[in-house]
Amino acid sequence: MTVNLVTNPRQERVDAARNRAKILAAAAEIVASHGVEGLAMADVAAAAGVGVGTLYRRFGDRSGLAYALIDEREREFQAAFIAGPPPLGPGADAPVRIRAFLNAAVDRTVEQLDLLLMAETAAPLARFGGAYDAYHAHLSMLIAQARPDADAYVLADALLATLAAPLLAHRLRDCGVTADRIKAGLGDLFNLAGQRRVQ
CATH class of the missing domain: 1.10.357.10 (Tetracycline Repressor, domain 2)
Structure with a gap:
């Protein structure tokens, strides 16, 4: 009997939420230290431990990330x-x-x-x-x-x-x-x- 492994959608949501929290925390720290001008997508991705592609897929661009920070607070x-x-x-x-x-x-x-x-x-x-x-x-x-x-x-x-x-x-x-x-x-x-x- 063959068992097909499927990804648990709930687990994906938990992981996505965890990544979002890490990204927003990293972005908030960068803004606090360097202002909005210092909010570079590559730096946020590195600080959050995620790929830059993940950041762009989730937030679109730097301004989308800034608005997400505002929205969270x-x-x-x-x-x-x-x-x-x-x-x-x-x-x-x-x-x-x-x-x-x-x-x-x-x-x-x-x-x-x-x-x-x-x-x-x-x-x-x-x-x-x-x-x-x-x-x-x-x-x-x-x-x-x-x-x-x-x-x-x-x-x-x-x-x-x-x-x-x-x-x-x-x-x-x-x-x-x-x-x-x-x-x-x-x-x-x-x-x-x-x-x-x-x-």
Whole structure:
């Protein structure tokens, strides 16, 4: 009797996931050490211990790899503010969650600033849609809970404008503004919006 050996599809998925994790970890380390400019496919493949062909098949090119790095971190961040522990996740009062979200969003942007700078400047409206829409919906919901008389939709845009990667890069790198100062300013901006409107 002849037995045909077939590859276990589940095992292939596990191996693919393991390779993906190794590739993204290697790419993240290279970006952290050398910036986006240092993200060369051959170097990432060597650091991850995979063939360059595997890298191109999975990510297409250098920009596809950069977007995968953003996407991986973005999923973690969204999971944290949607379903993670308080105060970032559910379970704290809306004003506390707003401050936690804004602080975490500053950290998240600073962490991948070069990658987000590349992504947000790829096209005139590249910053909007996707993650921005998720941030905006989340922040609008919390603002409406915290300040029912405020225009939550517009205020969410005003707060998120401060987190644009080009602006953050300019302030942090060219103007010497710290991430902590930006966080404090965002908190002040939200507090100002909560004051009684002048008629």
